[in-house]
Amino acid sequence: MHTPYRIPQWLDSFIFDSLEARINYDHCRVMNNLENSHLDNLNYLGTYFPRTYTEIKTVMNKLSRETDYFDHQDIRFKRGFRILSVGCGTGGDVVSMIDSISEITGCQIFSVTLIDGNIDALEICQEIISMQGSVKGLRIQTEIINR
Ligand SMILES: C[S@@+](CC[C@H](N)C(=O)[O-])C[C@H]1O[C@@H](n2cnc3c(N)ncnc32)[C@H](O)[C@@H]1O
DSSP: OOSSSOOOHHHHHIIIIISOOOOOOOTTGGGOOTTOOHHHHHHHHHHTHHHHHHHHHHHHHHHHHHSSGGGSHHHHTOSOEEEEEETOTTOHHHHHHHHHHHHHHOOOEEEEEEEESOHHHHHHHHHHHHHHHHHHTOEEEEEEEEO
């Protein structure tokens, strides 16, 4: 594993070995990433994406364990889920949400709309979601909006 955060092995190898993510903490730079270069996005991907992934996983697991949210009939019997992410960046939250929902509900069909002003981040996000679909056997349809 390259990151201290607990993310799935396939995700760790994909972002670090295939996409060449880097770990580089920069608290000032990270506050404004609309104009990020590809290298800036790789720094973000290695440094902050894994943390977001684990944070969302923790929240979703808590929601599942401590509330009856996922027991409601309209959630439990859904054939597919639609997710909208505004300012998706490289997608730490979306990828984690898809993993969580599929693990909790068993649902394998997702339709995801990704909106971001940074086209490079959108492309990275789409690559990760596409790999996630293959690795986890999920049918994930994505629409990207670069605005
Ligand atoms: C903190 S990052 C993304 C975090 C992401 N949701 C995650 O979970 O990893 C914020 C994103 O919002 C985008 N963004 C910020 N201001 C924007 C704007 N005015 N229009 C479009 N995208 C914007 C940036 O390009 C960046 O990718």
